[in-house]
Amino acid sequence: MMTYYSFFKAFHIIGFVTWFAGLFYLVRMFVYHAETDQKPLALQADWRKQFTLMQWRVYKIISTPAMVITWIFGLLMLFVNPAILDQTWIKIKLVLLVLLVIYHFYCRAIIVKQEKVEDSRNSFNYRLLNELPTLFLVAIVLLAVVRDFLDFLKLFGGVMAFGIVLFVFAKMYKKRREA
Template structure:
């Protein structure tokens, strides 16, 4: 059975790359849908319908199947190599993955709220919301690659600094965009 470990690992990587791509694209559409309310009224309904169709397709046909593949292959690797549970990094990684699943399902809730027209959050909110998976991605990859060589405290503060830098860039981009629209 151990001979299949490499296949599980390969498909685990394909799964998480696809999962993150789906989440990044999905939340980017939330940004655009939030901006639809700034468009002329006669365009709004058609655009909202189109974004809804696109969001549900990405969520159901890309992000969710990719999440399932990631988990199945990851858990299969753990089953084939149970000794890995003795290492502390895997516990942190699994915790981050559970939080990422919460993020994933919160995206579903956003689609539902936007479809019901009860979501009043700004495009700026969604730009920042779109950066959360980046933080997860950096932390999870560093944990998987560096394992116990990485000091988790340094990792945590490094990710916080990285998150602050992302926030700063998003705010600067917003200011630049607002200046160019004047």
């Protein structure tokens, strides 16, 4: 069974790279969808319709299947090597992954709201939301590579500082765009 472990790991990596790519693109489309109100009135309905179509395709054809692949092959890795579950880093990683799944389904709820034109958030809110998977990605990869809990705490502090830097740059970008 251990001979399959490398294949499971490879498909797990392919799954999470694709999942994150889908989430990044999806939330970027939320930004553009939110900005349709700034377009000429005659174009707004068509733009909303197009963004909604694109969002559903990314969600259903890319992000959700990639999430499932990530979980299937990650769980297969744990099945083949259950001793990993005795390590602290994997427990934290699993918590982060559950939170990422919640984020994934939250994105689905946003698509529904934008489709019904019931969403009141502006593009800046979505720019900030688009940084959240970046923090998940950095934290999960660092955790999987470093594995030592104390080193991870130090690194996670760095990730949080990185998140604050991203927020500051987003605010500066917003001010520049509005000027």
